[in-house]
Amino acid sequence: MxxxxxxxxxxxxxxxxxxxxxxxxxxxxxxxxxxxxxxxxxxxxxxxxxxxxxxxxxxxxxxxxxxxxxxxxxxxxxxxxxxxxxxxxxYEPEDFTVFERWVGDYANNWAKCDTLCNHTIGSFIDIYPQYIESLKKWTVSDNRWYRRAAAVTLILPSRRGDFLEDVLDIADMLLTDEDDLVQKGYGWMLKEAGREHQQEIFDYVMKNKKTMPRTALRYAIEKFPKDLRAKSMEK
Known part of the structure; x- marks a missing residue:
């Protein structure tokens, strides 16, 4: 081989x-x-x-x-x-251990992190959604790529409208993260969730915009209609 x-x-x-x-x-x-x-x-x-x-x-x-x-x-x-x-x-449940280790050992830039998480781990979560609880544990990791991975793993499911409650939980956990690549990651996740749940994501942004970093906020509202974007950006 x-x-x-x-x-x-x-x-x-x-x-x-x-x-x-x-x-x-x-x-x-x-x-x-x-x-x-x-x-x-x-x-x-x-x-x-x-x-x-x-x-x-x-x-x-x-x-x-x-x-x-x-x-x-x-x-x-x-x-x-x-x-x-x-x-x-x-995929079998025990494969999560392999994928989790790959994030820590090999996802050392945003492109590697996103390729692994969007496709491989995202598909695993579709099959075994109980492992979303493990993603939530990643949000407190010292490793920025685990924290970004917690959000970007849910990009494709959130685009379909799935796991909204978990999406909002993970956004809460990462809300004030100071790392710009983590902010962009959870902002992207919120943006995708907004395709099917625009009102819920708008409400979430309005509730949290005073503490949400502007980078995350701009990503989250990118696909909103012009009037909702304007309201979201008001100080």
Whole structure:
């Protein structure tokens, strides 16, 4: 199976581009490791190589994901997180321990955090919603990525109108967080919840706008009609 990892890394090297590499760094405050391969090419590789390992067991595929993640390269992380998402029909409760550890060990910028949480962990929560209680525990972590993960894991469910009470609970827990990437994370979650629950999210914003950081507030109200946005922004 190590041959697969070697082949992936070789193909990434062959497709690396300095211009793509330098342009991708501007989206991050942290230093990132990147080959400089365009997203479309990485996505294609992800699917092609998964066909070669799809007959492997879930633990074997998770082990391959771990190998890719340990390199810290953006492209390898994307492949690993997408492979874990491809296995969503096989998720079991004990997989949460793996995904939770991946947040702590490998989600060291917003893109990795969001890719893992939006797809893999978000799909896991759809199947096992009782684990939302574990997300709530992340809100008090010293690790900013756990705190952001608590919110962005619920992006897709909240867009469908699901878990509103939990969305508001997590927003409460993160309300005065001083980290801008956590503020953006829970503001984004509220914005998505507002698609199906506009009045409830508007009411929440109005109730909390005096203590909610402006960054989170602006994200939360982005999709509101103009009149509701104006009311939300009033001092």
């Amino acid at each position: 190590n041959d697969i990892i070697s082949d992936i890394r070789q193909e990434l090297q062959q497709n690396s581009n300095e211009e793509t590499k330098s342009s991708s760094t501007r989206f991050f405050k942290e230093e990132i490791k990147s080959y400089g391969v365009k997203t479309a090419a990485v996505r294609k590789m992800t699917k092609n190589y998964f066909k070669k390992i799809s007959d492997k067991s879930k633990p074997e595929i998770f082990a391959l994901c771990e190998d890719l993640l340990s390199s810290d390269y953006m492209e390898e992380s994307f492949i690993a997180f997408e492979w874990s998402y491809y296995l969503r029909d096989k």
